[in-house]
Amino acid sequence: MRSARRTWLGAILLVAGAVAIFLSGMRHSYQYFQTVSEFAQTPGAYVDRGVRINGMVDSSSVEWQPDSLLLRFRLTDGQSWIPVEYHGVAPDLFQAGQNVVVEGKVGHDGVFRATQILVKCPSKYEPVGESPKSSL
Amino acid sequence: MTSLVGSSLLFSALLLAVWGAVASWTAARRSSSPHALSAERAALAVFLLLTLSCVLLVRAFLVHDFSIRYVAEYSSRNLPLFYLISSLWAGQAGSLLFWVWLLSLYTVAVIRSERRSGDRQLLPATLLSLHLTTAFFLVLTSIATNPFEPLSPAPSDGRGLNPLLRNPMMVLHPPSLYVGFVGFAVPFAYAMAALGTNRLDIAWIRKIRRWTLFAWLFLTLGNLLGAEWAYVELGWGGYWGWDPVENASLLPWITGTAFLHSVIVQERKGLLRVWNFSLIIVTFALTVLGTFITRSGIISSVHAFGRSSLGPLFLVFLIITLAVSFAMLFRRLPSLRRTLELRTLLSEEWAILLTNIALSGWALVVLWGTLFPSVSEALLGRSLTLGAPWFSAMSRPFGIALLFLLAICRALNWGRTDWRAFARRMALPLAVALGVAAVALAGGVKHGAALLAYALAVAVLLAMIVDALRIAKAKAKTSQVSLASALWNLIGRQRRLYGSYIVHIGVAVMFIGIVGSSTFSRSVTRTVSPGETIDIGKYALRFEGLKTESHSDRTSVVARVSVTNSGKAFGEMTSRKDFYPNYEPVTEVGIRSRIHEDLYLVLAGYERDGRATLQVFLNPLTLWLWVGGALAAVGGIVAWLPPRREKTQRTPPKKR
Structure with a gap:
């Protein structure tokens, strides 16, 4: 169970990072x-x-x-x-x-x-x- | 007359599809076999009626029946036979008819294959989704955009086919895209059937594998043909502009690719079951969205939304589909959940999971960029757009991540990989990739991302080939045959595995082409008088002059150019502007494709005094995009072919 939680945490961090990069890219592009x-x-x-x-x-x-x-x-x-x-x-x-x-x-x-x-x-x-x- | 007959055919098909939905609902609920049979027969009848409608419309094109508005708008008397037939899908109304005809064909094919397989438990519920989708598209074609709408008075000649569409590629591109789009309705229908009837075991995954692959194959071909059409016909030197219409057909391809991979994890490990349901729901929704975007122009002009009655109908259908299917998935969540048992990072299931994350992330980015103008208009009251450079920049990391995963995946095992074995298997691809990067760097390639992509692409190529040969070698040794015949045998027997090798080799080759042409393309634009030359790379293009040609269907202004390559004669190239009646001029480019680069000539404009404005592109490695694409398609076909039957006895369905 603990490893599952860790997997989720990792996934959320990954997604959050991607979204941050993504939004910063958008600011200059739209x-x-x-x-x-x-x-x-x-x-x-x-x-x-x-x-x-x-x-x-x-x-x-x-x-x-x-x-x-x-x-x-x-x-x-x-x-x-x-x-x-x-x-x-x-x-x-x-x-x-x-x-x-x-x-x-x-x-x-x-x-x-x-x-x-x-x-x-x-x-x-x-x-x-x-x-x-x-x-x- | 034709108009009346056609419209009534469509309307009867609509009624039958609705009946089919009712019957299959009843059959699925009460497991009533008379109703099941009735639903199957309804599907057959819908197919026959729609086939008749298509024949009727094609006939109207062939006899130039301009009392049908659609015929008058998309064809003319001087159009060759080939294009007369393809006019069926040249416009909105006709292509929606073609779409729904394909769906009815798929439905009949599903019934046939279920009858053969003997296990028909999922069939009634599967037919329910198929009938409902058919009914929706028939509402569109029989009410919102009827291809049989009459035109009175009938003109003496039609408007003719848009010259941009008079290209063999454009004849094949829409139908293969549609075969792909519509094809995803089948796995979606099976998924809904599994959810609806609570048969959540592996059965539906097994049933849909070849349907999904078939749809994926045609979607791949459709996208490639579209890209190639853009390259030879649109004359801007590229093949992909991140246009909403292009994105619309790319999106379901991305999620469909993810789905093809994630179902393997379910087959092998029984994991990712909720994810698989979600992916196929999303993929189906994206094919509907794609049909909508390519057919309505909602994105390129937000304002088209209010004008066309199609927009709201599609939106309602999409929302209902998504809401109902995710509600059904939610209801089954308790029985679907499995603890995610992914102990070690170094395993094939992790590689596939990461591939899925990368593909889904990429799809999200493309979807966001495509819908951004509409979203910002709705939320901020002003339309903001994202251009092609944004899409390219955002796609780059995903492309590199995918290449990386492809490069390592063959060195991984299911469950657990010994890292020493992993290192041993990766040594050769890694070494060669580093070598390639070093050579490219020494050769003056300074672009970091491109270097990385090349190195990885070469590593993928090598990893795939080495692995394919490793298995063949072992086989040759045990069965005492030559390596070549062992390889040939394996391609025949282990079609799924060897098909995937070929697809992935094709993908690596495509990447080489894409990176080369998108990163290192050069161009020169100049206005020249006859006798002047334009230099680009090692080529010198001498403008020989303009001439006017008259053809039966058009007038052309042709620019002739003689080319030398490092001083040696390299033949002649032409580019022309074609003037068709009723249409704006179109440019036909000249392309000389070589192994390492394409020379691409565009007659951009000309003056009364005989000068011409020429645009010359030098696109490195573009040929490899098409070669890789063709390889990927061949691999897809190999993987799709049914497993070879043993001669002596009936073989049970074999896992790879």
Whole structure:
């Protein structure tokens, strides 16, 4: 019986240790997931914090410089917009009017520097444009 | 017309499944054999009706009946036959129909195998869970997302299959994943039957071994095919992005793997009985959750939850399943408890227990990360997400722990291991592993975790091979045959043991591929004019220019590149963008797979003036992920095959 108790104690310590490591890892890793309007209200709150923002690519704003691999566009949700810069190539489904998620940090100049662009709802199965995506 | 017939087929199947559940409940309660027979017949009838429904839907695809919404949304007149058939599982409604059809097929197979085995005491109660699950999925397909929903007026042509899905891998990936997902319903049903009828002995564990292995095998294949599809089709240079959809199919695989191992301890020692019940309940719940996540998009967009009627239905089913099955387990706890007799750490049961802890911990981490956006939205009112780097970092220690346990497990005995014998058996793998680490370190590998993983993977390889050969050698000596024929004989006879050797060798090989490609991958992205070159590693890629090709179903822009390797010609590579009507463009990458690395070319974009933006990846050792995966699958098949029957007499079911 005593050995059983010791086993349980060991198991609990093991789990507690794992949870502690796990939580400390999370503190540095999670990102806020925001809509453009939520973000635009208090952009200062997110300076140098990892953020994910969900919005639409403003149709007239996409600007691509192939030599420096710089992509600039405005991310909008119909009410507010934020300028986004991205070094690298956009995913296939990236295009004006498309719903995307940008991941990155906002600088003091208010420009959002994306480290990744995800095409929202990588709806491998569902027909694009069928689902009412704009209703957030 | 088809719509009406199809919907009524589904609805009749639903009624029959409900009747089947009632009948099997009665049969299990009062051990009434007429009811048991009725429940079996209901299962057969459900299977026939669902087969007809699937045939009807496939026929609608083949004759381009666009008055069915599902057909119009996922196919078109110019789609090749192959993809027309696979369109059955291209969307939500059809794949749920396919899911429930598979479940009815499994149910019939369970009945058949029970009739053969002669011992049918668990069957009525097993059928109860299977009928209830079938009924739930039929509620989904006949009411919430009916694949036979009519579309009026019928369009003259359909929308066509998503070009990303026009890939042979994608044709096979969903069905094998589903065969795996649905397959876990069988061991779950047996577990519930054992709990419900209070037959808590080893019988149910014996019955489910091959069912579990079968499901596990297909889940493994499904995940691998999915990874390979992502690698060749999504064009970001990797194969695993910790996307919720991927995690959804990984989770039941992890807990299913844990279950496959922990039942061995129950077979051998009669221990871990509560744990085994809990694991199979959780695994089944995760397959349902997985089906839900891949089919509803709840995680990638929390807001989809409210819109789709599927969400609440799945949630209710999940909660009821978990609540009822854990309540049943709780009721039997007094008769299940055994004192945990694990005297020494140096024993096989401890290794398996630790493997289980590692796998469960890993599953918890992945589950937590996958649900985190939804959980934080619910609790904090704002959605927080965890990215791929978090998942990778969290998975690393679990991977290393699992490799370590694999490396030592063959040197352990059941009960008690003499540490001297243990040291003797570990000497060779350990020495070689240290040697590998030293060579890699000298060769410039500075990444600590990668070094450790490589050393351990090599130790696993060696430990498995040495142990397999040790037994074969002894056998060759006693029966006076050559080593090769002794080995071949053993693989045939001791399928379970030798299957496990092959699986574990495959896993070690996979780790080599995963560590190499995830740790040491490099890439270059540049916009180049024709004639310019991009250098990466020893390769130089000269961009030869773009050309446009017209095909019957698409237009393609192709970038051609000629490659030299250390100055010597290395052939040509292409990558292209395909433009299909009604869809966004898709990129087809170029891959040159070699033993030690993959050269991976992506046409990321192009300009009007003929310049192209090319992305080149150098992914070390990626090939070994697929090789190891194939080996693991082969090992799974070997372990799954029924034990070879002796010719002279009926053999009792043999323990390995």
